[in-house]
Amino acid sequence: MGFSGGGGLRLLHCLLLYSAWQVGSGQVHYSVTEEAKHGTFVGRMAQDLGLEVGELVCRLFRMVSPDRRDYLEVNVQNGILFVNSRIDREKLCGRHPVCSIHLEVIVEKPLQVFHVEVEIKDINDNPPVFSVSQKKLFISESSPLDSRFPLEGASDADIGVNTVLTYRLSPNDFFTLDIQNNDEQIKPLGLILKKLLDREETPELHLLLTATDGGKPELTGTVELQITVLDVNDNAPKFDKKIYKVRLAENSLNGTTVIKVTASDMDEGANSQITYSFESDVPANVLSKFSIDPMDGDIRVIGEMDFEESKSYQIQVEATDKGIPKMVGHCTILVEVVDTNDNAPEVAVKSLSLPVPENSPSGTVIALISVSDRDSGTNGQVTCSLSPPGPFTLLSTFRNYYSLVLEGSVDRERVSAYELVVTARDGGSPALWATASVSVAIADVNDNAPAFEQPVYTVFVKENNRPGCHIFTVSASDLDAQENSLVSYSLVERRVGERTLSSYVSVHSESGKVFALQPLDHEELELLQFQVSARDAGFPPLGSNVSLQVFVLDENDNAPVVLPPYAGVSLVTELVSQSVAMGHVVAKIRAVDADSGYNAWLSYEQLPEVGVAGSPFRVGLYTGEISTTRALEEIDGLSQMLLVLVKDHGEPPLSATATLSISVVESRQALKASSGVSRSVASAGKEAMALDVNVYLIIAICSVSSLLVLSLLLYVALRCSRPQPGIYGPRKSTLVCSSEIGSWSYSQQRRQKVCSGEGGAKSDFMAFSPNLPPCSGPADSTEQQAVAQDHSAKISKQHQSTKIQGEIDTHSG
Template sequence: MFFSRVGGLGSQHLLFSLMLCTVCRVGSSQVHYSVLEEAKHGTFVGRIAQDLGLEVGELVSKLFRVVSKGRRDYLEVNGQNGILFVNSRIDREELCGRSPVCSIHLEVIVDKPLQVFHVEVEIKDINDNPPVFPVKEQKLFIPESRLPDSRFPLEGASDPDIGTNALLTYSLSTNDYFILDVKSKSEQDKLVELVLRKPLDREEVPEHRLILTATDGGKPELTGTVQLLITIIVLDVNDNAPKFDKKVYKVRLAENSLNGTIVLKVTASDTDEGTNGLIIYSFANNVPPNVLSKFAIDPLDGDVRVIGHIDFEESKSYQIQVEATDKGIPKMVGHCMILVEVMDTNDNAPEVTVKWLSLPVPEDSPSGTVIALVSVSDRDSGANGQVTCSLSPPGPFTLVSTFRNYYSLVLEGSVDRESVPAYELVVTARDGGSPALWATASVSVAIADVNDNAPAFDQPVYTVFVKENNPPGCHIFTVSASDPDVQENSLVSYSLVERRIGERPLSSYVSVHSESGKVYALQPLDHEELELLQFQVSARDAGFPPLGSNVSLQVFVLDENDNAPVVLPPHAGISPVTELVSLSVTVGHVVAKIRAVDADSGYNAWLSYELLPEVSIGRRPFRVGLYTGEISTTRAPEELDGSRQMLLVVVKDHGEPPLSATATVSISLVDSGQALKASSGVSRSVASAGKAAEALDVNVYLIIAICSVSSLLVLSLLLYVVLRCSAPPQGVCGPGKPALVCSSEIGSWSYSQQRRQKVCSGDGGVKSDLMAFSPNLPPTLNTSSKVLFFEKQSN
């Protein structure tokens, strides 16, 4: 857009305020616009969404936005309709100086999916700056002896605009003595000289005042003027000015040259003699201050030296006007121009800027996800300003060049937060200078957690030992699962895997706390009813979707002595059973046998028998086997013993504390005739006892083998528990074997009343219990014995 600054031309101001912009596509990801500098706020630049092929209705949902590089947002985009407009005043000269091309680079970012477009907006120059002369007034001392066509250089004007707006023309006010000669040094710079047309006469015109006008080539024209005061003094003797061997000196100077470095040596000569030919070198009065701060000239030998910092990025060239003045009266001056071209050196390291787009990075992000935008720049020029980027250390990220000095940080592999929670990357920008300079930027990429890990237990199966008759609600074990995820993805809750134990649900036996994992027994456990309870606990995290795993628990119910022995018939009744014994029986005759059972197991079910002490004098005629319960004679009965005796037998187990039961046996002593009536029944029992005695030898070896195997199994289980359990009472233990008890007193082996193998793991099957009884043999009978086996079906 062009603006007019000519006062009073309001209509022209409106006419030239129309915007001229050209939209063109560059490749598939760059759009080019142009806008005039000094455009007002809200000036239309282009339909950026339409030109990029985006749907206007989806701009808001796709988070359509524009990011500009720089400290100011000169341009803005309407997020509703995608129109790009001017946001703040744009001064091309302030933004780009005298660079022939001035552009603002924009990055258009669209999410879902993430896309990055590059837009270049060229800033067009308008004629908004007038030419400016370095000084308001310039004085020239010209002797009248100077011949026509003598030339006197003048300081030209400068215009910060570019192109035709900075193309200057000069004009001189009307006079009879001088004309203006302008020569082009370059497209923008011109050599302005004042040319003498006819000889001067100090007596006729002692002083001349001329006006030099500079006009630029813009539309409309902006002008600047300067008054030139020329004082002419007639010289009769010193009529030759010093003359340089060159009108223009050109030299190249490397930036950052040390102070004292000789730039060049200028030489002038004067054909006059004596003091009129002695020359003093100096810079002209119109030399700018920035030149005087960086260069100095030796007044005697003409050496031009560096006295300040030479920076290519500050100024690429210098123009220095040098004067050679003789010592005549009046003094005469010669002029030359020094053009210093500053050569760039690689003294500026690249600059790296990182703009984040997506942090933290989810660990399930797909390959190709753009993480950040990286822009690099270098104030140097040429190869010194060409920058390449690299990324270290090697990993799942890479840098992809998108447009000139723009890169995208892209995920090219998979990331796992549990393995690497964050990546510390270094972006290195290196220029093409020799030696090369570089700059680095640290990039920390955090990895966001997703629920990709299920809770895990330390071991697949836990073995727990619990004593029976526990109080309801007691804590029996704690399960613990770990989840390497974080936050809600690692919050673990516990629950039972419900199933039925026989006819009852598992939840009627145990429960688990959802947060702590503590397992509680909801009711007292009975070893006689339930020896092993097997179930599973599920651990599930709070992620989405939730993940879980199960662990198995084997709860062994340990037996306690909570069941007293029970006497079996025929001696189980309240009324005593009467046994007839002949007065003629021999010592050791078995008159009766007490049988009892105990619902417990192991030592709690190991029974012993003893007669309750009687207050009597002398040796009792009867005794009871300690472990067999057989009542036998200790001597031949006598009439003094009485015809009837009552025996009270106490049956005790080996539990702590021991429990007991009693049985009463009535014994009637009769003569031999009366005892024959019951001999038939007794003979049958004796015959049966004889057959059992024949098998005793075989069964003894069988029982010894069973005891040996059971002992080895118990030792193996104990060793296994010690190795697997981290702390009591945990352990890994299989189902126990029957508790085998050896009675050394009578030299026989016996099992407990019953061996229950109730293992509750959701199955209610029927299992067999094996009971073995061994008779107590008298000391005199060592050739035969009997072993009775009973098999009982239990649920």
């Protein structure tokens, strides 16, 4: 079965790589004994790894040892692994049972990596070793038979059987060697006394202890045992008394002598030389307070003597001679400490019932205070006092205990906490005293309702606001604390026309922000009055209301509407005699605007006809009358088309157009046409009459408006000249900010309905609010500046309207 093309070659290549991986992934294991000489044969590495000896050089054969030591080396000529340097197993692996050297063999072209492990075998090259060469033992001649004296064994650096040790002792009459076998590797050694010692007969013994390992050949180690027989001391020192009693004043200075003890010994020589010391089991408080001179037995004070810490001390003293073995005598010293007035009273608040509700009745126990004095007698008798004076007092309940009692009324809004000082004074001379501070916090009860800064707020909002916009924020403060001061806001529901108040506005219960839920329409609703309720979270809850007057300001959102007969898309033709004089009124355009103020102030403008110049007609700027500017001529033609633009004064201005056709006829034709259009003539008479009425009406409205403005200015001046008493007392006027308008205002909006021509009544006059500084809120600063500029522009237009009204009056006259 053959392979075709590149597929067969790829399969053969994969088989070769797999075979190479199988060879390269194996591991070769060798072993060699430690201390082998240089050049000792270890193994045929190239052959064992399946490598050709002749390719070792060209394939860049190299061997790497992880520890970078050159213990082993490979001859690249024959592929044999041999010992290159001395190998000390104990230095390389210590006492580890298995010691190996791991090698990595790397060849290239192709790259292969092999792992070789060479185990180092132990040989018996280390003899047993004792820690010292000579061991000194001191054994009393009075030691009983079978007494055991422990010895330290030897150690061997080898492993396995090479480290198994056996011991033997040189022959003697007094001691035998004792070896205890157990499960542990360590075998305790000891000497067992088999014959009583006599120092006068045998003062010293010299023995040799030998240790032999289990290797081949055997290695040994020795230690010399030098035994000294000690003399027996058979007389102990004795004190004059068994018990000594001493009185010592507390606070005695360091170095003060407490007592001097003396002991005697009937022995001679070193056995009669005595040293003094405290017994080994003397308590730590004795060692920290007293010291003893070892030579003369003088006991002195070294620490602070405190009667309150310990009223007495019991000191165990021993006298030890210098004999061998040493003999000891004992005595007891009882030290009584005498009290002095050195401790100030201690004041502790054992129980504190805080905070104290501000409506707590008189006699309420607030705290239990304990007083104590570590002194005794009159030095420990304590009396207490309280300062500063206030609605609290101290009552003695029983010995060393006082009660802190409320004896008056407290008001958290007036004083939220009292800092009291309790003074305790003892009966010593001089008297000592101590103080303790007690902070009494007054807990709040819900006795204050939320309060607004003003009873009424006036807010101005532009119409066509976006739904959900923020128009104002009400804020009420509560003098109470915690939940009693947590204020929530809600609307006082009522009906506004056919709808509920909640369909127009809402208030956030936590922040007090008032939002307009839908766009407001000045033409539908000019003033929205409602109340917001603020209620705290106390029990029972308390609340108050504030009134809001929201004035909806007009925007230019209604375009002018041209009234019939020039409304719509139909073309109206007007007939004019060719012999009319200059100033003859041909027609009158009437239009109305649903807005108010400047937004409803209309002007009329004739749009130039393309390709026609020098029209003999003009349109009155504010009357809408189309009249001739000169006598008609033949060059004017028999008919002309006029396009009139009606534009209001809003920002931006809105406009509408009216189109009419004017036909020029001879005088006789005009008379004939007049009989056919008598109704049109009558209508023209009515229009002239309506024009006269409009002129007089505008003059009357301007007069009344001027009087109204003067009255408002006089009222404001009188209002500002004297304070207005109210339920909140005299205070400065507070500006009201509307985030949607961005201006400060107290003015009230007044509107008068004016009838324009045949149209319905419309708003033609408004008293605008003054342009005052904008609010300082960072979120609405850009909008406030824009609105402020809008108000400035309106004021400028107001001045222009005065001049224009004068022109209208002159033209009407």
